[in-house]
Amino acid sequence: MITLKNDQLTFSFPEVHAEAVFSLEFERTLRIPDDNRAHFLPPGLGSFPLAHVDDHAARLPPSWRAHGGVFLPMYQAEALWINFNDFGEYPFAVKIAAGKIDAVTGDPWSTKLSDDPQNYVVVPEQPWLDGFCVSKGMIRQFVAMPLGAGFTAEEQLTGAAEHGGLQIIAYPMKAEVYEAMRKARAEEVLFGPDFAMCCEAPCPSPPQKEMGLAPGGLMRQSIYDDPYGLDAWDLKHASRCFVHILNSLQYAAATGHNPPTRPPSAADYTRAGLPWFAYYGAESAALEGSAKLAGMDSVAAKTIKQGLPPLPENEPVTPKVVIPIGTGDRVREAEF
Amino acid sequence: MEFGSYIRATRERLRAGDRRYSVRQVAQRIGVEPAYLSKIERGEQSPPSEATIRRLAEDLSLDADVLLALAGKVSAEMQAIIRQRPELFAQLLRELRDLPDHAILQLVRVVRDGDW
Numbered sequence: 001m002i003t004l005k006n007d008q009l010t011f012s013f014p015e016v017h018a019e020a021v022f023s024l025e026f027e028r029t030l031r032i033p034d035d036n037r038a039h040f041l042p043p044g045l046g047s048f049p050l051a052h053v054d055d056h057a058a059r060l061p062p063s064w065r066a067h068g069g070v071f072l073p074m075y076q077a078e079a080l081w082i083n084f085n086d087f088g089e090y091p092f093a094v095k096i097a098a099g100k101i102d103a104v105t106g107d108p109w110s111t112k113l114s115d116d117p118q119n120y121v122v123v124p125e126q127p128w129l130d131g132f133c134v135s136k137g138m139i140r141q142f143v144a145m146p147l148g149a150g151f152t153a154e155e156q157l158t159g160a161a162e163h164g165g166l167q168i169i170a171y172p173m174k175a176e177v178y179e180a181m182r183k184a185r186a187e188e189v190l191f192g193p194d195f196a197m198c199c200e201a202p203c204p205s206p207p208q209k210e211m212g213l214a215p216g217g218l219m220r221q222s223i224y225d226d227p228y229g230l231d232a233w234d235l236k237h238a239s240r241c242f243v244h245i246l247n248s249l250q251y252a253a254a255t256g257h258n259p260p261t262r263p264p265s266a267a268d269y270t271r272a273g274l275p276w277f278a279y280y281g282a283e284s285a286a287l288e289g290s291a292k293l294a295g296m297d298s299v300a301a302k303t304i305k306q307g308l309p310p311l312p313e314n315e316p317v318t319p320k321v322v323i324p325i326g327t328g329d330r331v332r333e334a335e336f
Numbered sequence: 337m338e339f340g341s342y343i344r345a346t347r348e349r350l351r352a353g354d355r356r357y358s359v360r361q362v363a364q365r366i367g368v369e370p371a372y373l374s375k376i377e378r379g380e381q382s383p384p385s386e387a388t389i390r391r392l393a394e395d396l397s398l399d400a401d402v403l404l405a406l407a408g409k410v411s412a413e414m415q416a417i418i419r420q421r422p423e424l425f426a427q428l429l430r431e432l433r434d435l436p437d438h439a440i441l442q443l444v445r446v447v448r449d450g451d452w
Contacts, residue, residue: 002447009447054448068450167452242452 099154106292152212
């Protein structure tokens, strides 16, 4: 079951286990410079507003009504990241696609989990996802571009501008695997030699076309290897959601509300001395990244190839403040 | 509790700290005769119209929906909501009838999955 409250999508599986709950939200953020340099993690600037498709069905295309799900507004060339909030320790395997292109492998969307190559992230081990996994420890930021202009991942990899948006499916861990793991952890806490280490370190544990997500600048972020293995996941239970992305005008027409204001440019933000973040969380192995995704043109590169004016607000930045964060403190919010 | 005695008890409690809550002054503020309000309080007169109940609720700082329910009335607003989708709301109310308060304090809205 997926519920929407306070702009958070909460996935819960009471039929599997009372603790099988996690939520995610879509964070507004800076668009990092698309200059082939590896950037630190940008801040969260508050979450995007989310609305039920059903609540505004009369003003949305019939195909969106058929998809169901939710929608959010993004300006062209605005970036987002997905923030996973765990209510406890219950693990989930979460598949994420943009325009039905798997953000981890670059393969076409399927609901199936695979471990060769791994096509999902593990929550809560994975605190967030900022983009497409292009190489080990490196992603290209999710940047909204209109479908049909050739920038989005789906257009670059399939040649078609058909789906847009984000697609998400979550599988909970099998209840018996979770119970066994919890019992083992409890015994380790009671009898193990190094309780403190265990707690601090990651225990193995009616618009025409919507917007799509294109690969933006490079960012240092690892997608972590599944520490539990494919057999740990309860494949009989899954919840999925289609997240449509509207541009600001479409959003205002559908809802009667204006979207949030545009985020500051990365350069303005950095000049103001505001912090970037570096995550030193996990000792888990990182996935290698996808050659398909790495072969895509970034928005800036595509802009040049198409002979368009250079991407605005794309000045290089040199952060003055970089805040290191770890697994125990996963807050990426700047204080203004 | 009866509508009239509830009104009277509330008004008398307020009057103990503020003399403006006499029958005469309250009746004047809500636009009825003092004798009429007095009869309502004693249960000698049926509860007044929805509009008067709303003015009374505002004057006595009471919840209008609670007062309307005590008066055996369903507000025009609620009637309009139910008339729009009568089957759905009738079914919903029947299902909610026996649930404890804590179970219905929060409306859980499931995100619908479709065909994609």
